[in-house]
Amino acid sequence: MLQAAIEGQGQFDAEFRLALPNEVIRHIKASAIVLKDEQDRPVRMIGINYDITERKQAARDMEARNQELGEAHKQALAATKAKSEFLASMSHEIRTPMNAIVAMADLLQETPLSTEQQEYVGRFSRAAASLLDLINDILDISKIEAGQLGLESLTFDIHDLVDKIGELMAIRAYTKQLEIATFVHPDVPTWVSGDPTRLRQVLVNLVGNAIKFTERGEVVLRVEPNQADPRTLRCSISDTGIGIPADKVESIFESFTQVDSSTTRKYGGTGLGLSISKRLVELMGGISRSTAPKASAAPSRSSYPFQRPLSHQLHRHRPPLIFVTAASFSWTTPKSIA
Numbered sequence: 550m551l552q553a554a555i556e557g558q559g560q561f562d563a564e565f566r567l568a569l570p571n572e573v574i575r576h577i578k579a580s581a582i583v584l585k586d587e588q589d590r591p592v593r594m595i596g597i598n599y600d601i602t603e604r605k606q607a608a609r610d611m612e613a614r615n616q617e618l619g620e621a622h623k624q625a626l627a628a629t630k631a632k633s634e635f636l637a638s639m640s641h642e643i644r645t646p647m648n649a650i651v652a653m654a655d656l657l658q659e660t661p662l663s664t665e666q667q668e669y670v671g672r673f674s675r676a677a678a679s680l681l682d683l684i685n686d687i688l689d690i691s692k693i694e695a696g697q698l699g700l701e702s703l704t705f706d707i708h709d710l711v712d713k714i715g716e717l718m719a720i721r722a723y724t725k726q727l728e729i730a731t732f733v734h735p736d737v738p739t740w741v742s743g744d745p746t747r748l749r750q751v752l753v754n755l756v757g758n759a760i761k762f763t764e765r766g767e768v769v770l771r772v773e774p775n776q777a778d779p780r781t782l783r784c785s786i787s788d789t790g791i792g793i794p795a796d797k798v799e800s801i802f803e804s805f806t807q808v809d810s811s812t813t814r815k816y817g818g819t820g821l822g823l824s825i826s827k828r829l830v831e832l833m834g835g836i837s838r839s840t841a842p843k844a845s846a847a848p849s850r851s852s853y854p855f856q857r858p859l860s861h862q863l864h865r866h867r868p869p870l871i872f873v874t875a876a877s878f879s880w881t882t883p884k885s886i887a
Contacts, residue, residue: 561596576602633695640688647684650677686821693828700832705745707782708733711772714749718756718768727763729756734773737782744833751826755786758822763790 561581566574581596654674662670692698715731722729752770759768766789775781 561594564601574602575600576605630695633691633697636687636691637695637697640684640691644681644684644688647677647681651681686825689825690821690828693825693832698832700744700747702742703745704740704742706739707737707741707772708739710745710749711752711770714752714756715770718753718760721757722760722768725760725764727760727765728767729760729769730767731770732772734771736774737772741782747829747833751829752784752786754822754826759786759788759790763788765789 561579561583563579565577565579567577568574578599578601579596580599581594583591584593584595586592651674654670654677657670658667658674689698711731711733715729719729756768756770767787768789769785769787771783771785771787773783773785775783
């Protein structure tokens with residue numbers, strides 16, 4: 550290296566270790582250039598030595614830290630996978646007998662029972678159904694985290710899907726004496742291609758959430774064109790419920806999270822519903838966000854794509870079901886145009 554610098558092949562740069570009398574080792578970096586005379590003959594070198602011991606140690610510490618972080622990351626991924634696989638396995642094993650319990654309770658309710666017996670059967674039937682819903686939520690979130698939840702691509706009637714969701718959730722709303730209605734804009738195409746089962750799950754989840762946190766008033770499910778993007782449809786769930794504090798808006802989409810402990814005590818639930826809905830929307834290629842302030846429950850939106858069906862009726866010409874609302878959860882879905 551020194552000879553190359555003397556011969557004009559660049560400057561001299563080297564690193565070496567220096568042993569001091571007290572047996573301390575210092576790392577030194579030397580840099581120098583060759584000065585030449587008028588005949589281009591080297592006459593002297595000038596340069597400087599740098600003590601780079603601390604820099605060397607910092608680099609070694611950084612490398613060790615990166616290795617530790619890499620190993621910790623691998624262990625965390627392995628732990629998450631093991632947890633998800635365990636939850637999926639346990640949920641499946643529990644869900645099978647729970648389905649049998651729910652079915653037997655339904656059959657028992659069809660037999661002659663006294664008023665007291667009907668009350669008992671109704672209680673354990675509702676408890677079993679609630680536990681089954683919890684198991685299904687845990688199974689879904691574990692599948693999502695393990696990357697094992699697949700999506701279908703089917704052509705389906707989104708008008709019919711919304712109508713059936715309204716009919717299903719009307720029973721739950723009736724028990725709280727709430728008004729519930731669906732509104733599908735006339736410009737919404739009838740047929741779209743996507744995963745109707747998971748879309749239905751998201752809508753039922755959010756409508757159910759709105760009903761749970763609404764004590765009086767109404768819950769509204771809307772599907773309408775998105776004016777900001779003609780390729781999309783906007784689905785929104787609106788309610789007149791308790792709202793969400795501004796500082797809690799983002800956290801409500803996290804697993805096992807609710808606004809506060811008093812919410813859990815009063816309304817129940819595990820805090821998985823919105824997290825599952827958000828992740829399902831993201832699996833369908835979309836995004837979710839919420840802007841719901843306390844006591845106002847403003848829109849929370851997501852967007853995700855639907856494929857275009859090859860040939861189906863574009864619109865169903867019928868009057869929409871219209872109702873009034875003051876709050877909304879919503880997301881956007883690209884519409885299919887035949």
